[in-house]
Amino acid sequence: MKLDTPSLRYDLAELSSDLCALYRGAGYRKFRMRKFEEYSLYLENKNFLVSEHVLAFNGLDGRLLALKPDVTLSIVKNTGASETEGEKLFYAESVYRLDKKTKEYREIEQVGLEMLGGVDAVGTLEVLSLALESLSLISEGSVLAISHMGLLDAIFRSLGLGAAASSSLYACFKTAGAHELRALLSELGVDGGRADALKALLDFDAGDAERLEAVRALSTSEEIRETAEELESLLSALAELGYRDRVRLDFSVVSDSDYYNGIVFSGYIDGVPRAVLSGGRYDRLAAKLGKSISALGFAVYLNELSYFLGGDAEFDADYLLLYGENDAPSAVCRAAAALRASGSVYLAKSIPEGFRAREIKRMGEDGLC
Amino acid sequence: MLSVALPKGRLGDKVYRLLESVGYGCPELLGDSRKLVFENEENGVRYFLVKPSDVPIYVENGAADVGVAGRDILLEYSPVVHELLDLGIGRCRMAVAAREGFRDDLTRPLRVATKFVEIAKRHYAKKNREIEIIKLYGSIELAPLLGLSDVIVDIVETGTTLRENHLHVCEEILPISARLIANPASRQFLGNEIAELAGKLKAAIERCSVGKGN
Numbered sequence: 001m002k003l004d005t006p007s008l009r010y011d012l013a014e015l016s017s018d019l020c021a022l023y024r025g026a027g028y029r030k031f032r033m034r035k036f037e038e039y040s041l042y043l044e045n046k047n048f049l050v051s052e053h054v055l056a057f058n059g060l061d062g063r064l065l066a067l068k069p070d071v072t073l074s075i076v077k078n079t080g081a082s083e084t085e086g087e088k089l090f091y092a093e094s095v096y097r098l099d100k101k102t103k104e105y106r107e108i109e110q111v112g113l114e115m116l117g118g119v120d121a122v123g124t125l126e127v128l129s130l131a132l133e134s135l136s137l138i139s140e141g142s143v144l145a146i147s148h149m150g151l152l153d154a155i156f157r158s159l160g161l162g163a164a165a166s167s168s169l170y171a172c173f174k175t176a177g178a179h180e181l182r183a184l185l186s187e188l189g190v191d192g193g194r195a196d197a198l199k200a201l202l203d204f205d206a207g208d209a210e211r212l213e214a215v216r217a218l219s220t221s222e223e224i225r226e227t228a229e230e231l232e233s234l235l236s237a238l239a240e241l242g243y244r245d246r247v248r249l250d251f252s253v254v255s256d257s258d259y260y261n262g263i264v265f266s267g268y269i270d271g272v273p274r275a276v277l278s279g280g281r282y283d284r285l286a287a288k289l290g291k292s293i294s295a296l297g298f299a300v301y302l303n304e305l306s307y308f309l310g311g312d313a314e315f316d317a318d319y320l321l322l323y324g325e326n327d328a329p330s331a332v333c334r335a336a337a338a339l340r341a342s343g344s345v346y347l348a349k350s351i352p353e354g355f356r357a358r359e360i361k362r363m364g365e366d367g368l369c
Numbered sequence: 370m371l372s373v374a375l376p377k378g379r380l381g382d383k384v385y386r387l388l389e390s391v392g393y394g395c396p397e398l399l400g401d402s403r404k405l406v407f408e409n410e411e412n413g414v415r416y417f418l419v420k421p422s423d424v425p426i427y428v429e430n431g432a433a434d435v436g437v438a439g440r441d442i443l444l445e446y447s448p449v450v451h452e453l454l455d456l457g458i459g460r461c462r463m464a465v466a467a468r469e470g471f472r473d474d475l476t477r478p479l480r481v482a483t484k485f486v487e488i489a490k491r492h493y494a495k496k497n498r499e500i501e502i503i504k505l506y507g508s509i510e511l512a513p514l515l516g517l518s519d520v521i522v523d524i525v526e527t528g529t530t531l532r533e534n535h536l537h538v539c540e541e542i543l544p545i546s547a548r549l550i551a552n553p554a555s556r557q558f559l560g561n562e563i564a565e566l567a568g569k570l571k572a573a574i575e576r577c578s579v580g581k582g583n
Contacts, residue, residue: 143557176451176553204453205564248557252451268557273431274449275554 011309012109012302016092018137019111019300023090026130028113031089033074039064041073048073048259048285053098055105067096071110072282072297076289079116083293086117112279112299119281119294121230124263125237127296131267131277132243134300138309141270144243145250146235149260149280151227152251155198155218159190166257176252178202193217201251208235208249227262234263259285265298269305276304318343320357322350327363335363370413371562374428374436376421380459380547384437385416387456391569413562425450425550434555435563440545441524445485451556453567454549457574461526463488465540468513471520482512483522492522492542510534 020030039056046052048070055067068074071093081087090113099106113130115123128144135142152173156166165188172181178199185195200206200214212232219225231249238247255264260280267277279298286295319339323332332347339345339361346357373388375381385398395409395416408415417433424438425448437456441463463485473479478499483489486502493500503518510530512518524545525531525538549570551563 141558145557176453176556178453179455180452204567248560250557252553268554270558271431273429273552273554 012306015138015305015309016109016111016302019134020090020092022133022137023113023130026088026126028088028090031075031091031114033068033071033078033091033093035067035094036065037068037074037077039066041077042066042069045073045259045285045288047256049097051098051100053105055096068093069095069097071095071112071299072114072285073289075114076116076282076286076291076295079291079293081117081291081293083117086115086119086123086293089114089116106303109302110299111302112297114295114297116286116291116295117293119296121233121237124234124281124296125241127279127298128234128238128263128265129241129243131265131279131298132238132246134298135246135267135269135277138276138305139269139271143246143248143268144265144277145248145253145268145275146231146263146265147249147251147253148227148231148262149255149257149264150262151215151224151231152254153257153261154221154223154227155215158218158220158224159188159194161188161190170254170257173202173251174254176202176204178204211249211251231263255280257284259288263296267298267300269308272304272308274304276301315356315358317346317355318358319345320351320355320360321345321347321363322360323347323363324349332363335361370408370410370415371435371559371566372415372417372433374417374419374424374433376424376437376439377418378421380421380437380439381418383458384456384547387458387570387573388414388566391566391573393566393569422446428550428552431552431554433552434559435549435551435566437547438550439547440543441485441488443548443550444543445487447487448550449553450550451553452548453551453563454571454574456547456549456570457578459545459547461524461545463522463542463545464525464538465492465520465522465542466510466513466525466531466536466538467520469535469537471513471539473519479520480518481520481522482509482518484509485522488542489522510536 039054042049042054051069054069056064059065071091075089079087092111094107094109096105097108115127132144135144156169168184172184181199181202185191185198197214197217201211215228219228235247235249238244253264253266259282261284262281264280266275269276277298277300281296283294286293321336321339336345336347343358375384393412393414395407395412395414398407398416405418406415417427419427421439422442424436425442425446427433428436428450429448439459443452478501480501480503481489482503482505484505486504489502503512505512509521509523512521513536514534522542528538531537549567556563
């Protein structure tokens with residue numbers, strides 16, 4: 001842990017509940033799902049998943065089922081939303097994923113929301129505002145990094161490169177490796193102004209204005225111009241809503257272009273080393289699942305916060321209430337109930353080993369003393 | 370304050386000299402001390418000295434905001450970090466080496482001894498060549514000499530160790546050099562400080578290469 005890492009103010013259950021209240025307040029309905037799904041859903045969309053490894057088992061009827069590694073796929077598969085009759089849903093669910101580092105499956109708590117159908121400029125702004133408000137609930141020090149898969153995809157296609165070359169370009173963008181990008185572009189025969197503009201998208205000392213300028217320099221088709229304008233309008237709208245200081249244009253935020261076709265974003269909290277929120281526009285995933293709808297959503301990864309959230313680690317309870325053999329049980333319980341108004345209470349006959357209480361109370365002849 | 374993970378050893382010394390030359394000095398670090406954390410509040414920098422292969426782990430997990438790691442380590446472990454700069458030092462190459470006179474028998478899998486398992490797997494997967502990996506942690510050159518493997522995949526600097534053991538480079542996989550890496554979250558909150566450090570290093574490297582050119 002970094003020597004000066006600040007701790008944050010929530011425990012996970014409290015945070016989950018506040019996030020759900022935030023989404024409910026914006027008119028999103030809670031979506032509850034079973035813990036498992038048909039394995040084939042994940043097999044057919046394995047590139048959408050963080051890890052292709054899925055915990056599978058046979059149902060009693062012989063069907064191959066899986067403990068769900070992802071929530072969005074199930075929601076999109078089951079939605080009845082259309083482009084004119086949209087749905088707004090939120091969830092607080094566990095997913096089961098292979099941890100790449102430990103090579104063990106982990107249960108991960110996710111809270112998130114999905115806007116299915118009718119995603120327009122207002123809808124996009126609403127979802128991004130909710131993402132920013134979600135981060136605010138965790139900490140005042142937070143940033144939302146935004147990119148646009150449709151824009152990058154259109155720019156890469158305009159270079160006339162094949163799938164393998166595009167995939168290498170995406171890999172460079174993901175690591176923000178401007179020096180690797182330089183070498184790759186030279187290898188691919190992309191040079192001159194276009195190569196300079198592409199490198200400027202990743203330069204470590206470029207600000208949002210320079211990056212937008214580079215995008216304009218790469219606007220060689222109507223598609224690129226339109227997506228660039230969409231991105232610029234969105235950044236302006238977020239600035240008008242007072243979020244400018246917390247939003248960054250960051251083209252290292254990259255998701256799979258087979259599924260994501262528009263805005264993609266990652267949320268960061270000061271002192272937490274990995275993104276705690278991730279989302280984007282995924283019309284292409286919806287289309288793969290047979291739904292002709294626009295779709296946008298995000299998830300907050302509570303597990304990324306678990307080591308950094310403040311909690312009640314300093315004390316096991318606010319009060320340790322000690323009682324004796326001769327104390328009337330009803331008097332003890334009455335005294336505990338009275339104390340609970342000002343904090344948590346642990347009842348015991350003697351001080352448990354290693355127990356830390358803010359204050360120790362004892363039962364006396366006339367009640368607490 | 371920026372936290373910097375430096376690799377212990379020769380590469381770390383070179384990187385520190387470079388950082389010192391652009392205003393990130395911490396004289397205590399050069400002393401004969403067993404300390405692992407060094408801080409210079411005036412220059413706004415805190416150094417951690419760690420095993421070279423651990424640098425990306427410290428940076429990925431946010432214990433350090435930036436660090437310096439070889440491209441070999443980054444390609445082998447694929448940490449989620451941003452690669453900001455090629456520092457151009459610690460240059461060497463990842464290569465396939467074998468005994469003099471070795472001929473690849475295409476009728477059976479090739480036995481490859483290496484500590485860079487992922488790099489070796491990716492290299493041979495591209496060539497559609499079936500291999501059997503023998504993971505070793507040191508003295509890799511010994512493997513083909515004792516018949517433990519057909520070839521090795523390893524870092525080659527001057528080639529002296531290979532020559533002395535009657536091995537030769539039969540294929541170059543990729544060039545290696547030290548990279549300045551950063552934690553993606555740190556970049557969001559310490560973006561200016563990190564860009565300033567990277568900018569100063571970049572300018573120093575360019576000055577150096579111009580000097581060499583002259």
